[in-house]
Amino acid sequence: MNDNLGKIYFTEEHTLLREMVRDFARNEVAPVAEQQDREGKFPDALVKQMAELGLMGVPIPAKYGGAGMDTVAFTIAVHELAVADASTAITMGAHTSLGTMPILMFGTDEQKKKYLPSLASGEMLGAFGLTEPGAGSDAGATATRAVKHKDKYVINGQKIFCTNAGKAGLITFTARIIDGDEDLGICVFMAEAGTPGIRLGPPEKKMGWRASDTRSVYFEDLELSQGQILGIPGKGFRQFLTVLTGGRISLGALSLGTAQGAYQMALNYANEREAFGQKIGKLQGIAFKLADLATGLQAATHLVYHAAWLKDQGEDVLKEAAMAKLYASELAMRTTIEAIQIHGGYGYIREYHVERFFRDAKVLEIGEGTSEIQRIVISRHLLEEAQGT
Ligand SMILES: Cc1cc2nc3c(=O)[nH]c(=O)nc-3n(C[C@H](O)[C@H](O)[C@H](O)COP(=O)(O)OP(=O)(O)OC[C@H]3O[C@@H](n4cnc5c(N)ncnc54)[C@H](O)[C@@H]3O)c2cc1C
Numbered sequence: 001m002n003d004n005l006g007k008i009y010f011t012e013e014h015t016l017l018r019e020m021v022r023d024f025a026r027n028e029v030a031p032v033a034e035q036q037d038r039e040g041k042f043p044d045a046l047v048k049q050m051a052e053l054g055l056m057g058v059p060i061p062a063k064y065g066g067a068g069m070d071t072v073a074f075t076i077a078v079h080e081l082a083v084a085d086a087s088t089a090i091t092m093g094a095h096t097s098l099g100t101m102p103i104l105m106f107g108t109d110e111q112k113k114k115y116l117p118s119l120a121s122g123e124m125l126g127a128f129g130l131t132e133p134g135a136g137s138d139a140g141a142t143a144t145r146a147v148k149h150k151d152k153y154v155i156n157g158q159k160i161f162c163t164n165a166g167k168a169g170l171i172t173f174t175a176r177i178i179d180g181d182e183d184l185g186i187c188v189f190m191a192e193a194g195t196p197g198i199r200l201g202p203p204e205k206k207m208g209w210r211a212s213d214t215r216s217v218y219f220e221d222l223e224l225s226q227g228q229i230l231g232i233p234g235k236g237f238r239q240f241l242t243v244l245t246g247g248r249i250s251l252g253a254l255s256l257g258t259a260q261g262a263y264q265m266a267l268n269y270a271n272e273r274e275a276f277g278q279k280i281g282k283l284q285g286i287a288f289k290l291a292d293l294a295t296g297l298q299a300a301t302h303l304v305y306h307a308a309w310l311k312d313q314g315e316d317v318l319k320e321a322a323m324a325k326l327y328a329s330e331l332a333m334r335t336t337i338e339a340i341q342i343h344g345g346y347g348y349i350r351e352y353h354v355e356r357f358f359r360d361a362k363v364l365e366i367g368e369g370t371s372e373i374q375r376i377v378i379s380r381h382l383l384e385e386a387q388g389t
Helices: 003-009 012-039 044-052 071-084 086-106 109-120 236-272 284-312 318-348 354-365 371-388
Strands: 125-129 145-149 152-163 168-179 182-192 198-200 214-225
Touching (some): 003 284, 012 044, 012 071, 012 086, 012 354, 044 086, 086 125, 086 152, 086 168, 086 182, 125 152, 145 182, 236 354
Parallel strands (some): 125 168
Antiparallel strands (some): 198 214
């Protein structure tokens, strides 16, 4: 990120955090990223190191064992990790924004005290199951059923594409509460890994984010108590929309890092590679690409950090988070395509890393709401704003 932009959004503490994460990403994450991707190996060792650095609970209050920092700080951490490796960044990002934040936002004191310290310290990983075979963009179509029997719930259903599920100690998920003949709406539950009635599917074989753990979670007569409900029964739909807004800033930061990593490689290569007696960066066809990508990066940086900063001011950032995620994810895709083009044939070869960034970029336009869904969220907001004036 351009340091002048840092001056707008960062305190001294943020700058120090950025230096720390940047060093860690360069020295520890980048050297193992290619191998982890090739082997589809979950970054266990890096998660342990991130836990020691306090990166698994950046926005969690210190009283629960977190770093007690804000959304801008969390954005910095995800962004800088993604410059080196998207799989490591999503492991930490999903654990925090999807696996841990719902408990901070909607948990009772007892639930917070029970789970937040182990999640914030990284001793335990968190996962969030919303998507189902028949409910992705249309998440309200959740078919997982929690049938009420006196003081307990018997849950059956399936969540798909659940990030971190195979490594998580705690899985938060949505289910529809059924009481007799009545459908009481969507509710968020928490279940500890290993609870009888939870079965994990095998890891998905993915195009990108190959070192991140993604799999199905099956609920087969899973019995949970009232105390494992998170927030208000029947208000789960509204709750997870709030969770997703924070998640979109996180994916925006991940997109920014992916775009920046690919751009830096393309810029370096354009400054080294010669064709027709000169550096290819001097050829206008390549120079213009670099200019466009750098301009996009600057715009995406503002959108992402502005959304994070506004959230820290207590503002409703539904529109800003969607705009940041939409723009930055599409920029990441565009940038990685152009970075391969600038590398020519070498861009297609593993050794040059840009092909990994390209494979990692595509999911950014899909996860936490596809680009089409972001456009729906933004345009709906615009129309509502217009009606209100
Ligand atoms: C690697 C990976 C990790 C993931 N991690 C998680 C996780 O941790 N937890 C979790 O719950 N989910 C996770 N997901 C799921 C992800 O959020 C969904 O895949 C995404 O929301 C899209 O849902 P879908 O796949 O069912 O696509 P669909 O909803 O079936 O969409 C198919 C296409 O139709 C379009 N479409 C749908 N509705 C509309 C509309 N109204 N207007 C215009 N176009 C529309 C979509 O944009 C898309 O192009 C993950 C997915 C992947 C690939």
